[in-house]
Amino acid sequence: MMRVLVFGRTGQVARALARAAGDDMALTCLGRDQADLTDAAACAAIIARADADIVINAAAYTAVDRAETEAALAHAINAAAPAAMARACAARQIPFLHISTDYVFDGSGSIPWQVDDLTGPLGVYGQTKLAGEEAVRAAAGAHVILRTSWVFSPDGANFVKTMLRLGATRPKITVVADQHGGPTAADDIAAALLDIARAFHKGRGISGTYHFSGAPDVSWANFARAIFATAGMDCTVQDIPSSAYPTPAARPANSRLDCSALARDYAIARPAWQRSLHHVLHDQGE
Numbered sequence: 001m002m003r004v005l006v007f008g009r010t011g012q013v014a015r016a017l018a019r020a021a022g023d024d025m026a027l028t029c030l031g032r033d034q035a036d037l038t039d040a041a042a043c044a045a046i047i048a049r050a051d052a053d054i055v056i057n058a059a060a061y062t063a064v065d066r067a068e069t070e071a072a073l074a075h076a077i078n079a080a081a082p083a084a085m086a087r088a089c090a091a092r093q094i095p096f097l098h099i100s101t102d103y104v105f106d107g108s109g110s111i112p113w114q115v116d117d118l119t120g121p122l123g124v125y126g127q128t129k130l131a132g133e134e135a136v137r138a139a140a141g142a143h144v145i146l147r148t149s150w151v152f153s154p155d156g157a158n159f160v161k162t163m164l165r166l167g168a169t170r171p172k173i174t175v176v177a178d179q180h181g182g183p184t185a186a187d188d189i190a191a192a193l194l195d196i197a198r199a200f201h202k203g204r205g206i207s208g209t210y211h212f213s214g215a216p217d218v219s220w221a222n223f224a225r226a227i228f229a230t231a232g233m234d235c236t237v238q239d240i241p242s243s244a245y246p247t248p249a250a251r252p253a254n255s256r257l258d259c260s261a262l263a264r265d266y267a268i269a270r271p272a273w274q275r276s277l278h279h280v281l282h283d284q285g286e
């Protein structure tokens, strides 16, 4: 029996992990009341005390625009806490699985980003996630950093739920068409993380940074069209440039992730987001 300790309980990926847990594992999800990520030492102490075989950090500060004015808080949660977790895991010699983001890249070009490409975050959220990555690597224990993008699920705040809400009251909506990436279902991320956890449990885990996103890559505007079509909603999507949708934090134009390293090392393929979108809209009570 593999004992998996998860930081996060209410978030999209944490909930998906709880849904995906198999009979071969005992999964414990820690909410903010049990593990507050603003207290990095407390998070480390939990790992030191716990009887876990592997730790997954599914908690994060994810409010991209708000991060611009809450940099210290975002840094505490996205960098200092994972740093302490990774060190505590290294000390106990248990693997640490951490999630990062396409927003560590500057979005230049149109070629999918490779795992070792130069990073260059455009905003505070991306900067703090990058600092978290660097700290996890520096802890030098067994680890995987899984960079994913554009997460959607029936839970929490995400673009799919925003579109359903806006589309219900508007005949037409404007959406940016010059940002491209891979929408990724939280359930698919959870399945990938648990596959990676099983590989480590069998002694076949490979430490490193990996990319994982839904296929095919698409613009937010075309993702919105797919959401309305799949939901059977009559809302017209008009393409706009990012310049027509000003936000406190700039978003990368090119969020495409090259996911071949994960296929090579773990035989995990890019999931088809359209299939997962259908599942979220029609099988999970949305």
Ligand SMILES: NC(=O)C1=CN([C@@H]2O[C@H](COP(=O)(O)OP(=O)(O)OC[C@H]3O[C@@H](n4cnc5c(N)ncnc54)[C@H](OP(=O)(O)O)[C@@H]3O)[C@@H](O)[C@H]2O)C=CC1
Residues within 6 Å of the ligand: 008, 009, 010, 011, 012, 013, 014, 031, 032, 035, 036, 037, 038, 057, 058, 059, 060, 061, 062, 077, 099, 100, 101, 102, 129, 147, 148, 149, 150, 151, 152, 156, 157
């Ligand atoms: N959402 C996305 O589009 C993307 C997310 N990611 C990454 O994936 C991972 C999972 O994200 P996702 O599931 O979408 O996140 P959500 O925003 O859905 O959930 C965030 C989780 O973090 C918890 N959390 C926030 N602050 C604290 C704190 N101080 N102490 C304890 N828990 C806290 C939240 O708890 P509470 O409910 O109590 O606030 C919540 O459970 C993150 O690392 C994120 O950076 C990567 C790419 C895209």
Ligand SMILES: Cc1cn([C@H]2C[C@H](O)[C@@H](COP(=O)(O)OP(=O)(O)O[C@H]3O[C@@H](C)C(=O)[C@@H](O)[C@H]3O)O2)c(=O)[nH]c1=O
Residues within 6 Å of the ligand: 062, 063, 064, 101, 102, 103, 148, 149, 150, 151, 158, 159, 162, 166, 173, 174, 175, 176, 179, 220, 245, 251
């Ligand atoms: C609501 C809305 C958004 N947009 C644009 C803004 C933005 O460029 C894009 C997506 O909007 P969101 O607010 O969902 O984007 P955002 O919160 O930036 O999503 C990101 O979250 C973090 C946590 C990540 O790690 C990223 O991978 C990514 O998923 O769509 C429109 O063009 N029209 C609209 O009506």
Ligand SMILES: [Mg+2]
Residues within 6 Å of the ligand: 062, 063, 064, 157, 158
């Ligand atoms: Mg958001």
